Amino acid sequence: MINVEEREGSAEPSPERPFLSIENLFVSFNTEDGVVRAIDGVSLSLERGRTLAVVGESGSGKSVTAQAIMGLVRSMGGHVSGEIWLDGQELNGLQPEEVQALRGSEMAMIFQDPMSSLHPFYRVGDQIVEAILAHRKIGKAAARKETLEMLKHVGIPAAERRIDAYPHQLSGGMRQRVMIGMALINSPQLLIADEPTTALDVTVQAQILELISTLKEEFGTTVILITHDLGIVADVADDVAVMYGGRLVEVGQTSTIYEAPEMPYTLGLLSSIPRMDRELPKRLDPIRGNPPSPINLPPGCVFQPRCNYSDRVANGACLSVRPELLPTAPGHLVRCHLPAEERQQISADVRRILAGAQR
């Protein structure tokens, strides 16, 4: 919880603060099975107009982070602490009504499954109109006209007809386009796309991503793309943040993460990207085992149980000491006990093998 002084302190926007900055965010849920630490001290910042990809397996806390920004965690019964600064405004300290006013106008979100995310009982058009009227005092007719425009804009053919369709009457791709339209209808500053393509056919996925990035340019929106699939990140994102067990484990520019990843987990993710043109070599297996239970995280490095290289660390620090997220190069942070040289060596080997497999 934020105490009063800090909120006052945070009242006047400080110029040097980036567009979005999260400062040691903690999110926890009380379940019958105990306290779930979904997010354990995440801090990151994002400049206006850029696209950040948050990557990680399910349960790594990436979606929760998004919902924390949107202020949806409380309604899910979670506890949030830390600071979330959006455009010079601290969100976590605001009253529910104030956050509600920002939702859908300042910041918007696209969800994973467009089918279940659209209300089955209402026409898609009306659902978008509703979003408009929630924030702007314009007539229904005007709102509808705007909606139609938006539907066309997000590339829905025969929008005049589709505007009165029910979600179940649309294809998955169409639904997601509707979701995007709904999200952008109030031209928000920040757009969070939570696994926007996971529920869609591979063919559609590309289109949706394409759409998002073009719209981004157009609206000058800042985008957070949440995904478990490093594959789709490359062409979309400027920066990548890899999450594991509710923590950031590696942050850097997309190029860096692709050319010179250092965290073994990131390497695992990279090597498990499915590609048409290659067999995965026997000699290196992507990440084995299951993600850790958020209730009882292993001591030391959270990734250690699945890490192939923890034995290379002196006196088993991986088992006992929580590693810090430390800069290894400008704008490139890594959370790992391995010495930098060793990490780069491993990274190089793995990438050579992958490249070899390519031939």
Place this chain on the structure above:
Amino acid sequence: MAGYIVRRTLGMVVLLVLLTLAVFVLFSLMPADPARLTCGKACSPQIIENNRHRLELDIPPVEQYQRFVSGIFFGRTYLADTKRPLECEAPCLGYSFLRNQEVLDLITKAAPVTFWLAIGGFVTWMTVGLVFGIVAALKRGRWQDRTVMGIALVGYSLPSFFIGLVLYFFVILFLHLLPNPQWKAGMPFKDLGGFVQTMLLPWITIATLNAAFYMRLTRNQVLEVFGEDYVRTARAKGLKERTVVVKHALRAGLTPIVTAAGLDLAYLLGGAIITENIFNLPGLGSLAIGSVIASDLPLISGITLIAATLIIVANLVVDLLYAVVDPRVRVG
């Protein structure tokens, strides 16, 4: 939508035809030989023959069934070949030779009682169930929730006949808080006060179990939808919490309950049988029991037919309502 209605209606018609058949088959294998029962003590095989003829049991079953069905649409004449034929105008559900009246007359005389019992009970349990269920869901885990669920459990845990009997003995016979229930013709429009006094306990009796059931159902339904993605979307849109709850959550959550309610109308005659007997109400339930005890076949099958038809129609109506509310159904 139109197509859907047509489809379901046709389905209903088929169902009704099957129903007449089922009823006929079911009761043509009844134990006590009705001819024997109306025979009296000085009985001889020949008299049984005569009765069998009177009851038209001496013709082949197929033809019996034909007369049974055609009677419903065109009426029928019993004892056509005797000096005293019995006219039974359409819709003729048969003739009770034990009560010496047309089944339909008996049913129409009894129907209002059950109708008002059912309506009262239904309204009672739906309002109680929905209101308390929603409260419990919104106040999940708090004392309101606990209280409601506690009440629900009590209502759940005792058979309704037991609740009814205890109510009757305690409230009426022991504390004399209410007069003895007595249904008078013309109720409720005549003597509304007496009507309420008569029906109060029956309503409670018939509503208790369902009210409890619907409290739980509603609560779970509402909690269910609060976890739905589209509710999250509604929040993400920045809608007011009230709008989210009422327009997005409740509407979706309560719709299935409407269907369940339609189904539970099916149980109502069953409940009515017990309740009416406890409180001595001259409704269909009492009529049914009487007909069973006397194994008055025409009357039993008549009541079954009427009751089942009502339920089938009710189900159709509910489904159509559902289709209006939930667009997904229309295609399915």
Place this chain on the structure above:
Amino acid sequence: MVGRSLRQIVWARLRRDRIAMICLIILILYYLIGIVGPVVGPALGLDPYAFDRKAISNTGGQPVLPNGGISADHPFGVEWGTGRDILSQLLWGLRISLVVATTATLLTVTVGVVIGIVAGYLGGWVDLVIGRFMDLVLAFPFILIVLALSNVLTDRITDLGVPKGNPSRIVYLIVVISAFGWPYLARIVRGQVISLREREFVEAAVAMGSSRRRILFTEILPNLWAPIIVYTTLLLPAYVGFEAALSFLGVGVIPPDTTFGAMLANSVNYFTKVPVYLFIPGSILAILVVAFNLLGDALRDALDPRVTR
């Protein structure tokens, strides 16, 4: 793999739920008593059939001692008019009630699940036919039918070789209760299957070309058992009460045996005279049903990962 871990979680949650545990113990006790009672009863001098003339008055047949003749020999008192031991009757009656309710539940669940899956998974005209059939069954005022057919069907059952008298009647009860109970579960299962059928992992499995049976048993069934278990725990107590209602209407076991329903129905005769008669079987039944329901709730919560307290 998934199944086991889920089962572990559920069990862990249940163990932490004190109420659920208490209910579980109570229920186990009930079943133990139901099974063991009549076996060891006679050794303890319990006999539900022996009538004790000394225990009842010669003028009016009421128990000589107060409170329904509660005494050392008859801890729960004696039956008005015959002096039969209430405790023994309860023990023996409990067994019958439990047998009927449990068997009927199992039967209902089996039929309901199978038909529900068939309807939901095959869909098409099969679903249509089954659906209409269920509508038909549900349309019947079943209590009326149960009453009307009790004699003839009981005789039929006897003809099938079931011993005359109560065995046949109990079988009738079980059959007839299940016969009208299954469609409700079938509907639930059908709905579940249909929604599951749409889920990605099934679609995926289909895409990967796995056989129908495989999909049914590996993908769909494991996801069904949670709702089924919950429904079962709610069905059992409902059936106990239903059996009671039927014997109240006279369609129950015949003398000298008895059940809760019969005892409850009769107890009301003595409402003003011997409240004990009403109180004892009433509370025993209530506890049984409440326990079942609470356990059912606990199970549902435990099985539903979304629900958190």
Place this chain on the structure above:
Amino acid sequence: MPRSNAWLRRALVFGTTFALVLAACGGSTTPSPTTTVTQGPGDTPAPTEEVDHSGGTIYMLTAAEEFDDIDPQRAYTGEDLAFFGATIMRSLTSFIYDPDAGVANTLQGDLATDTGTASPDATSWSFTLRDGLTWEDGSELTCEDVKYGVSRTFANDVIVNGPTYAVQYLDIPSNPITDENDPKSGFLSAYYGPYDGTGQADFDKAVSCDGKTITFKLNQPVADFNYTVTLGFSPVPDPTGHPDLEDTVEQYTLRPWSNGPYKIDEYTQGNGGHLILVRNDAWDPASDPIRKAYPDVWQVDFGIDAKVMDQRLIASEGDDAFAIQYGSIQPENLSTIFTDPETPNADFAGRATSDFDPFARYYWIDTNKVSNEKHRQAMAVALDRDAIRANLGGDYAGALGDGVIKPNLGDQYAETGMWTDLFGQAVPDTGDPEFAKQLIADSGEPMPALTWDYPQTAVRDQEAAILVASFGLAGITVTPNPIPPGQYYGIVFDDEAAHEFGWAGWGPDWPNASTVIGPLFTDKGGWNLSRVHDEDFVQGVQDALAELNHAAQAKMWQDLNKLAMERVYVIPTTFGLSQTFGGTKVQPLYQWAPYGSWPYAEMYVTP
């Protein structure tokens, strides 16, 4: 008359207890003379004080769903005969209203001016109608109407259930058609009744009208035929004489025309239904010395649960103060209402009666299914009659019976010695399993497995339990077979449906054992549940009927009763008391001996 099915009818629905009313107890009532006391109109006992009791409504609470039959030729249930006889169905002769059984069992003229005149050999009886007799439409009640009423008894294809003495006694040839395949052979005599009309001439010969005098020619001497005409001989409007008072045959049992002080206003059957009788203005008090007709309205409420009924009458609030019980008190309430089997509690003084009724209660045994006499004896011996009596209320249930003729039939009753020496040794009230086993051994064949049919009530469920247990001690297995009371007689009279033995109750139609032994043990009698087909026995009954010397006849009945018990055609259980009561504002409340009913004709409400 058969014990009212109606009383039993609701039992299944509520599965509650239901006390039975039984035959009177050893010598405790004054013997009733069966010799005819001719009695003029004036002699009927007048109400004690001369205040006018007119007005008000008397409610009758019954558990029955409806009346068995209201049709004059069909009604055969004791309480019904009493009630309708007092209100809408007058008969040629009827009994005197008096608390004393002896007086009450005396005959007096009703429609007839006196109790009839017999020819010396008693093969012909004639009755003369009073003046001023009318139907409810004001038209005159003629001799033809009486004749027409009697004729309906012969249409036994539609007029069922009723007494058949007319067929038995009237001098009409038996049905010529004997070919079983011909439905017509179902008719009981050569006369097929007014609807079919066949054999009308035979009937007209047997029953003739001469002005106001109707004459019956009998096929045998019947000394007490004037008692016979108290039931089943009531008039019905002759269609030719009363075109607008239609005989609706089947439906007539729903709305018979009245010739008494009341007429049917509304009749709704079933739970919550009513029968409402209102005054019949056409009735002329001068023509009727018997019926006081005090209340303006009689209302019968159907389908009231027996235990609820008791509670309502105990409270006696509101209209229930004017209510009487059409049935009897539940055993569990006896100790509330009575201090001992003779005297009610202070609160119930004057409104609760505990008295003997005419009914014998017994278990019939199908002598074909249990053909071995020793087996039947074993059953009788094994039965714990003491426990059964206790279950029915102990002392309130009266004493244990030893036959089907009850002591209140006076000199026609004699101890049969059934439980002392009839089987060679005394049988304790609690039964003698060992003796029973020995009897079975003597029988030379194994005891068949038995099933006991009974109209289900809670009390009789417990009785079944006792039966099973006590027979079990003697190694006899019994399966109880509860039957919905409404169906009971219909089923047990059906040879296929009936089992080895079952419950039954029977009372004399008038104070003569001829209406007990005959009906119970001969096919002609019509209540032969034991399926006795014994020529000698039938002959014995014939002889007894023909015997005009009362004393001699009485002796013959005694012997037949004893013989029946020796062969165990039935197992008599208890000669019982019956307890019943009414509200605080109905008088007089005593049990009227002839039908073991309320004295309907002289009841009134107090302010």
